[in-house]
Amino acid sequence: MSNRLNRRDFLRLASYLSFGLALPPLAKTLNPPQPLQGNKKNVIILVFDAFSAFHLPIYGYSRNTTPNISRLAERAIVYHNHYAGANFTTTGTASLLTGALPWSHRAFQQYGEVQESFVNKNIFKAFEDYHRLAYSHNPLVNVLFHQFIRDLDDYIPAERFMLTSEGFIPSLFARDEDIATVGWTRAMKKDEEGSAYSLFLSELYKSYQDHRIAAYKPFFPSGLPSVEPGNYFLLEQAMDRIADQLERTSQPFFGYFHFMPPHAPCTTHRDFEGSFRNDHLKTDPKPEDIFTQNRSWELLLRQRLSYDEYILYLDREFGRFFDFLETSGLLKDTWVVLTSDHGELFERGIRGHITPVLYQPVVRVPLLIFEPGREQGANIYSSTSAADLLPTLLHVTGGKPADWTDGAVLPPFADAAQSRNIYAMHAMKNDPRAPLVHASVMLVQGQYKLMYIFGYKELPDQAGRFELYDIESDPGELMNLYTKQNKTGAALLEQLREKLEEVNQPYR
Numbered sequence: 352m353s354n355r356l357n358r359r360d361f362l363r364l365a366s367y368l369s370f371g372l373a374l375p376p377l378a379k380t381l382n383p384p385q386p387l388q389g390n391k392k393n394v395i396i397l398v399f400d401a402f403s404a405f406h407l408p409i410y411g412y413s414r415n416t417t418p419n420i421s422r423l424a425e426r427a428i429v430y431h432n433h434y435a436g437a438n439f440t441t442t443g444t445a446s447l448l449t450g451a452l453p454w455s456h457r458a459f460q461q462y463g464e465v466q467e468s469f470v471n472k473n474i475f476k477a478f479e480d481y482h483r484l485a486y487s488h489n490p491l492v493n494v495l496f497h498q499f500i501r502d503l504d505d506y507i508p509a510e511r512f513m514l515t516s517e518g519f520i521p522s523l524f525a526r527d528e529d530i531a532t533v534g535w536t537r538a539m540k541k542d543e544e545g546s547a548y549s550l551f552l553s554e555l556y557k558s559y560q561d562h563r564i565a566a567y568k569p570f571f572p573s574g575l576p577s578v579e580p581g582n583y584f585l586l587e588q589a590m591d592r593i594a595d596q597l598e599r600t601s602q603p604f605f606g607y608f609h610f611m612p613p614h615a616p617c618t619t620h621r622d623f624e625g626s627f628r629n630d631h632l633k634t635d636p637k638p639e640d641i642f643t644q645n646r647s648w649e650l651l652l653r654q655r656l657s658y659d660e661y662i663l664y665l666d667r668e669f670g671r672f673f674d675f676l677e678t679s680g681l682l683k684d685t686w687v688v689l690t691s692d693h694g695e696l697f698e699r700g701i702r703g704h705i706t707p708v709l710y711q712p713v714v715r716v717p718l719l720i721f722e723p724g725r726e727q728g729a730n731i732y733s734s735t736s737a738a739d740l741l742p743t744l745l746h747v748t749g750g751k752p753a754d755w756t757d758g759a760v761l762p763p764f765a766d767a768a769q770s771r772n773i774y775a776m777h778a779m780k781n782d783p784r785a786p787l788v789h790a791s792v793m794l795v796q797g798q799y800k801l802m803y804i805f806g807y808k809e810l811p812d813q814a815g816r817f818e819l820y821d822i823e824s825d826p827g828e829l830m831n832l833y834t835k836q837n838k839t840g841a842a843l844l845e846q847l848r849e850k851l852e853e854v855n856q857p858y859r
Contacts (some may be wrong), residue, residue: 368561382597384681391603392723394478394744395687397672398447398607399665400440400489403694404433405712406662414627416662419670420689420719425728427689428763430718432734434773434795438713439705440491442776443737444609444691448474448495450741450756453776454854456621459785461705462494467781474741475502478748486512486593487609488578505596512589513582515563515576551841573618573657584725586612586668594675602684609692612665613658615703623663627656637829641809641816642707643700655697669703673721686747688740688770689722707777709793710828714775720761722747729757733767734795736774770844772796781806786855794847798823801833801843817844 385395404410407417409424425773436446437453445451445458445465450474453459457466465473475483476499485496485506493509500506563584564575575583593608632655636648646654669689676682693704694704704713718735720743738758745752746760759765778790789806800822805815819833819840833840 383487384679385601385765387602387684389603390749391481392748393603393681394481394605394688395597395676395685396447396607396688396690397612397669398444398609399669399689399691400609400611401693401695402613402662402665402691402717403696403712404431404715404717406613406659406695407717410717413661414630414632414804416659417666419449419673420717423670423673423721424719426726426803427721428565428725428729428731430720430731430735430761432732432795433690433716433718434714434734434736434775435716437775438693438709438777439779440489440687440692441494442618444492444780445495445690445691446479446487447740448499448607449475450477450738450753450758452736452738452757452774453778454787454851455757458495459778459781459783461779462491463783464494469755470498470742471502472753473502474607474744475499475605477741477750477753478747481603481605482601484596484600484604484606485608486589488513488611489609490578490591491615505600506822507593507596509578509582511839512592513578513584514567514588515581524680527739540685548835562623570621571618572621572624574616576612576618577616584611586610586665590668590672595674596680597681598679612664613661614694615658617654617657617661619657619660619664619827620667622667623660626660626663632656635827637698638701639828642701642807646700651697651700651702658695658697679694682721683723685723688744689717689719689721690737690740691716692737705779707804708793709775709777709791709806711800711822711826714793725855729763731762731767733762734771734773734797736762770796772850774850784858787857788841791845792851794843794850795822796843796846799839799843800828801840803844803847819843 408415408421409417409429435441435443439461441458441461441463442453445456446453449456449465449469451469451472456469458464475485479502482504483502484505484507485503486677487493487496488509489812491507496503496506535856567575567585576586577583589610597604597606632652634652675688675689676685677823694716695704696702696706696708696710696713698712703710706713736758738756739761741753742756743757743761743764746764761769775793776790778787781787781789791804794801798821800820802818804810810816817833817840818831819830819837820828820830822828855857
């Protein structure tokens with residue numbers, strides 16, 4: 352690619368330079384990428400955290416939240432019924448990284464880890480003849496990366512691509528990270544009442560942070576994107592630096608990059624603030640769930656609005672990154688995957704994803720696979736699982752199959768099973784070393800979805816809660832078909848209980 356900028360590229364670059372961001376990898380190629388060694392194609396997995404399929408136009412959403420993804424989907428294999436392994440980051444990401452379902456890898460809790468037997472059963476180990484890179488804004492994902500560190504050639508610490516960060520705490524106090532983090536927070540940060548253990552140090556630290564982010568504040572009216580208070584980032588900066596690193600990395604490479612947007616707090620760029628404010632989105636209120644957070648329908652609509660406008664921000668950056676891959680020449684030798692670890696919920700009095708319920712918006716996520724050389728898109732409507740990604744990528748790159756995975760090779764690279772069971776699970780309060788006695792489990796088979804929730808004190812029936820939906824005719828999950836006399840519900844429940852008995856057996 353030529354190093355000369357045309358007028359359009361110059362104006363584009365200048366707009367970023369105006370707030371201190373030079374974006375050389377995505378605006379121009381300074382050096383050609385490293386040549387491909389052998390016939391193996393590169394692999395890039397891009398994960399956007401808490402990205403629900405229910406908020407993308409390619410899946411029927413009425414708001415145009417993803418103009419770039421919609422444009423590029425015409426060249427991709429688009430999976431229309433793809434399910435995360437769980438409904439929050441640790442468990443859902445562990446399924447992406449191991450190709451295993453939660454009851455196999457056992458990473459149940461926030462900041463949890465996969466069980467010891469899975470430390471060497473991960474996607475980086477599976478691609479050991481590649482140069483392997485990984486980055487994430489999300490500290491829960493970085494816990495898993497640390498478990499797999501021996502199988503990474505380039506582990507990029509979160510703080511490297513952040514404006515301000517406390518990422519040095521884990522590196523300085525690796526053996527005492529928990530207590531060091533608590534100590535730092537108490538001494539350096541004020542609580543909601545404005546108190547801190549050290550008022551002098553907290554003021555000093557706040558002044559330092561304010562100085563670091565002052566130039567960027569005007570571009571984010573609702574606040575700078577952050578992971579936790581004090582850990583600020585710009586998505587464009589992280590993606591640009593990854594692009595720069597990929598150009599300098601020997602090929603073939605395998606990259607897993609996990610970004611926070613559109614995960615809360617939803618603080619979009621000023622270019623997208625107010626984009627959907629007066630569009631009168633048509634959504635019908637749903638009855639509150641027993642696990643409600645008591646959020647009003649009006650509040651949920653406002654929070655959905657912020658989420659959708661945040662998606663516009665990640666969509667722009669994905670489009671720029673894809674354009675970089677194409678203009679740099681990397682795309683022709685690279686499999687690119689766009690997906691998420693879980694979705695997000697704005698209904699039934701609930702906003703978020705850490706909840707016992709497994710309704711569609713929190714478990715159905717996007718999956719687009721861009722095949723090297725493919726110009727014609729394809730649509731896959733069979734139900735698929737996050738656990739399928741690892742075996743599929745090994746299959747299409749000619750790798751050795753992983754004998755530990757719970758997934759299957761995705762269509763169109765293999766024939767889709769007509770009656771295949773798809774599972775997702777939430778077991779945050781269950782001991783990972785014990786049988787499942789406190790969990791929510793979902794089974795999808797064809798047009799039917801069964802949700803079985805058990806072990807929660809909120810449940811009026813000790814036997815648990817059962818919900819059956821025909822998700823083809825009732826995608827909003829408004830009509831629970833489950834009764835003791837329902838043959839379909841009974842048959843699915845029997846299959847699910849047999850599966851739970853099987854996975855519980857080693858822990859009894």
